Amino acid sequence: MGTALTGGVEPSPGRTARAMQPSRNKVRFVLGSTPLEISLDDPCLTLLDYLRNQACLTGTKEGCAEGDCGACTVLIAELYDNSLKYTVANACILLLGMVDGKQVLTVEHLASDTLHPAQQAMIDHHGSQCGFCTPGFVMSIAALQLDEHHGDSIQTPGRDQIDQHLAGNLCRCTGYGPIIDAARQACTQPLPDYWPHQQTAVQSILGQWQKQDETLHVECESGLFAAPRTEAELATYLSDQHSPPTLLAGATDIGLWITKQGRQLTTLLYLGQISSLKTVNRREDELEIGAAVSLQRAAPELTRLSPDLGLLLRRFGARQVRSQGTIGGNIANGSPIGDLPPTLIALGATLRIGCANGQREIPLEDFFIDYGQQDLADNEYVASVVLPARPQPHFWCSKIAKRFDQDISAVLGAFSLTLVDGFVHNARFCFGGMATTPRRARRCEAAVEGRRLDEDTLAEAQNALLQDFDPIADLRASARYRRTVAANLLDKYFRFLNVTDVPSVYEFSSPQAFTHV
């Protein structure tokens, strides 16, 4: 079960001590500029259903109800270090309890006496036809405009930046050219006049709420939604429950269990209010990223380790998904096609796992036991992932998916090694999409260990890969495609290491051999 660490979580204070924590049974947030307290009848209520059915704000649309189309995009503001930080979110898969202590802005809140620059620009550039996608685009453009304003200075975003902000919004009739032009125009405009005043007011409300330091604990007929504020409190909740609760982080997976699978989750413990899980610690020899750190926030840290990791994160879902989805969720969901686990394993990551009795640490690769089976007891949670501050010099990763943006990998390869006098040392090759879990290619690693990176080594390593994996065929790719792609990624990696005399493309032909084509 891994190494026990000391001093992680305080010993469980038990049910009575938790009851002594100040708590609240209503969800409290600012909608536009109005502070609200809402009784929750269902812990699984989505923000979108609340907005449309209870608040009668029908500008926010439901397209796919699974985080793909962006028609439901809203802005969420959170108080960090006394200032508001805005992120975009898909309201269809965000749960209402998750916006406790935050501000929610919908398309209805943007215009005042005049239209918001994002709205006006969509009109000026004919960016809307049927209009179904338009509110979502307007919200994403408004978020981009906010990103581009630093005090009084305004930056004009480049095309890639616009694409990054709009990749999570789909339009079926207008075409993207006019919408991109609208985004460019909106970013050259000043923020609306009301903006500074509204920000100050909202900041003050959220600041007061933060000081009260109350735990949201809503028990209703259909279940419990709780948002513990410390790891100790979380550990107590976990030891208290008779049936295992569902740990909720960004809900970019869990939201779909509710909207697509119709699952009724009866006990939800939200991790997004625990500041220690949202912390990034840079130490001399290691980088520790809290489990509840969003993918968007982790991106600059991981890009510093490797630009390839930065590109991978740029291609992870879209902005809405990256802003809410977390590192811990991407690991703990145990998916064989999650993007981060293979890369983090190749980098030599370890996982810190917490519970009422403290913390233990395991190599990340040991966390994944089999499909849907992780080394995590019912009373435990993933606390953080720890990476070496200086990864091995030769790291590279690549995601193969049908689309550049907003797509899950068919195969992902991550490679890392050190060359000592031209000989391979400490090869760590890990693949996603090739087995029931993210898994190291041990035979392939052994085939290169202590060898020079030449054509013979590559051929042997590629054949060893065949022994390592027996991939499945599914809607994303056939088994044959996966084997071929994995071998070609290894080829590309060798090229990346400046080995030029290796054959370029391989076609998988029989279970035992590759033929050059």
Ligand SMILES: Cc1cc2nc3c(=O)[nH]c(=O)nc-3n(C[C@H](O)[C@H](O)[C@H](O)COP(=O)(O)OP(=O)(O)OC[C@H]3O[C@@H](n4cnc5c(N)ncnc54)[C@H](O)[C@@H]3O)c2cc1C
């Ligand atoms: C449109 C869309 C695009 C996507 N694109 C990608 C993609 O490109 N690449 C990719 O890899 N994934 C993708 N995903 C999947 C998902 O976004 C990621 O897996 C994400 O990292 C999940 O994190 P979360 O915080 O939202 O997890 P949640 O949905 O909150 O939870 C997921 C699971 O992890 C558990 N969990 C969460 N945190 C912890 C913790 N700290 N300790 C223990 N258990 C925990 C939960 O109980 C649950 O079982 C996509 C999803 C959507 C909807």
Ligand code: FES
């Ligand atoms: S409705 Fe499609 S992303 Fe929410």
Ligand code: FES
């Ligand atoms: S205007 Fe019709 S979907 Fe975009």
